[in-house]
Amino acid sequence: MAFYRAVRSVIQKSIRGGDSGLTAHPKRIIFDRFCGYSTAFKDPKPKTSWKSVIGYSAAFGTLIGGYYAYYKAPDPTPVPNKAESTYEILPTLPDVPASKKIEVPGHETGPKVILFQYPTCPFCCKVRAFLDFYGVSYDIVEVNPVLRQQIKWSKYKKVPIILVQVDGGYQQLNDSSMIISALRTLMLDKNANLSDIVNFYPSIKFKDLDGKVKSDVMNKYFVMNHKNKKDSDNDIDAEERKWRQWADEVLVHTLSPNVYRSKDEALQAFNWFSEAGEWEKNFSTWERYLIIYVGAFVMYFIGKSLKKKHALKDDVRESLYDECKYYVNNIRKQGTKFIGGNVPNLGDLAVYGVLSSIEGCDAFKDLMNNSSSVEQWYQDMKIAVNNHLGMNQATASLTRS
Numbered sequence: 001m002a003f004y005r006a007v008r009s010v011i012q013k014s015i016r017g018g019d020s021g022l023t024a025h026p027k028r029i030i031f032d033r034f035c036g037y038s039t040a041f042k043d044p045k046p047k048t049s050w051k052s053v054i055g056y057s058a059a060f061g062t063l064i065g066g067y068y069a070y071y072k073a074p075d076p077t078p079v080p081n082k083a084e085s086t087y088e089i090l091p092t093l094p095d096v097p098a099s100k101k102i103e104v105p106g107h108e109t110g111p112k113v114i115l116f117q118y119p120t121c122p123f124c125c126k127v128r129a130f131l132d133f134y135g136v137s138y139d140i141v142e143v144n145p146v147l148r149q150q151i152k153w154s155k156y157k158k159v160p161i162i163l164v165q166v167d168g169g170y171q172q173l174n175d176s177s178m179i180i181s182a183l184r185t186l187m188l189d190k191n192a193n194l195s196d197i198v199n200f201y202p203s204i205k206f207k208d209l210d211g212k213v214k215s216d217v218m219n220k221y222f223v224m225n226h227k228n229k230k231d232s233d234n235d236i237d238a239e240e241r242k243w244r245q246w247a248d249e250v251l252v253h254t255l256s257p258n259v260y261r262s263k264d265e266a267l268q269a270f271n272w273f274s275e276a277g278e279w280e281k282n283f284s285t286w287e288r289y290l291i292i293y294v295g296a297f298v299m300y301f302i303g304k305s306l307k308k309k310h311a312l313k314d315d316v317r318e319s320l321y322d323e324c325k326y327y328v329n330n331i332r333k334q335g336t337k338f339i340g341g342n343v344p345n346l347g348d349l350a351v352y353g354v355l356s357s358i359e360g361c362d363a364f365k366d367l368m369n370n371s372s373s374v375e376q377w378y379q380d381m382k383i384a385v386n387n388h389l390g391m392n393q394a395t396a397s398l399t400r401s
């Protein structure tokens with residue numbers, strides 16, 4: 001019962017917007033900025049009477065309110081959601097060959113885990129960092145980013161997707177943060193069943209501010225390790241969730257404007273994607289060059305509009321440096337090696353995974369040259385991930401040896 005209560009409270013918290021204190025929705029961004037204006041109104045101005053302040057505020061508020069009522073949908077609108085499980089169990093594996101097998105010595109015999117990915121997608125890099133750190137053996141299927149035939153079998157059309165062997169087939173998991181939370185939950189409870197765990201992470205459809213139907217996964221930053229929990233763990237868990245969300249909602253948005261900052265950098269980024277994704281193997285020569293040149297050209301312009309959308313600084317490098325320094329300064333304040341303490345936690349793995357997606361780009365080199373503490377943290381993380389430092393914490397079902 002206590003467990004169900006805890007889960008219910010978790011679900012309610014997440015519906016209320018989570019506990020991270022981060023801006024989780026565009027509406028909150030608008031709200032936060034509007035608050036910025038209203039604090040300016042609160043400055044004491046001796047010659048202005050309180051009546052005129054109220055009058056101006058009311059007029060201003062009406063204008064702004066009227067504008068949003070007319071030109072913007074006032075809220076994300078609920079849409080009907082079917083009562084069906086979001087995550088399917090496939091009776092057999094889709095008929096697509098693995099491009100690569102990652103085998104951790106001594107841990108080759110657990111249930112089969114298959115990752116469908118683009119190699120330089122930050123969300124896929126995050127999942128790989130997680131699997132590698134905990135010493136999970138897995139197969140990789142590289143998805144062709146243009147035709148995406150390798151995920152034709154799936155209703156969910158983004159990557160990463162993971163399949164995990166369970167009784168009766170292969171359990172599908174979608175969304176990087178959900179994948180990480182569900183698998184970590186499984187690792188922490190030997191008796192848990194992945195096909196039950198997925199029910200903690202329903203994908204809910206809604207209409208966004210522009211009226212487009214979108215979906216998001218509830219509780220995706222919550223590891224449901226309810227057993228042996230002390231109250232003092234709550235703050236630690238909340239801090240971990242905060243950084244995971246920050247990696248997805250803040251850090252990741254600094255990447256595109258940086259790697260596509262100039263036409264040369266955009267071309268360099270696409271050449272690196274081609275190398276990391278072995279496009280030579282996956283595409284004909286003309287296709288590969290078409291994707292590289294057209295992709296770089298298009299992304300250069302998209303990078304500019306993303307810079308505006310996410311309000312990055314004029315020199316976008318500064319935004320990337322600032323965010324990364326903000327992160328390592330928080331570690332420094334704690335006096336630890338990682339945000340998780342002396343061992344990386346899911347927050348560290350998320351930030352590392354996101355940054356590792358641009359490792360072959362100038363933006364990454366510039367970032368490392370700009371800050372020795374960011375570089376030091378990144379190198380420490382690389383060692384921890386590549387040496388499967390979390391293997392002894394991955395106690396259960398995924399890494400049976």
Ligand SMILES: N[C@@H](CCC(=O)N[C@@H](CS)C(=O)NCC(=O)O)C(=O)O
Pocket residue numbers: 118121122123145157158159160174175176177
């Ligand atoms: N929230 C998702 C986002 C995944 C996502 O946006 N993936 C991109 C690749 S980076 C994608 O698959 N986009 C659809 C496409 O390529 O058609 C997650 O965390 O996994």
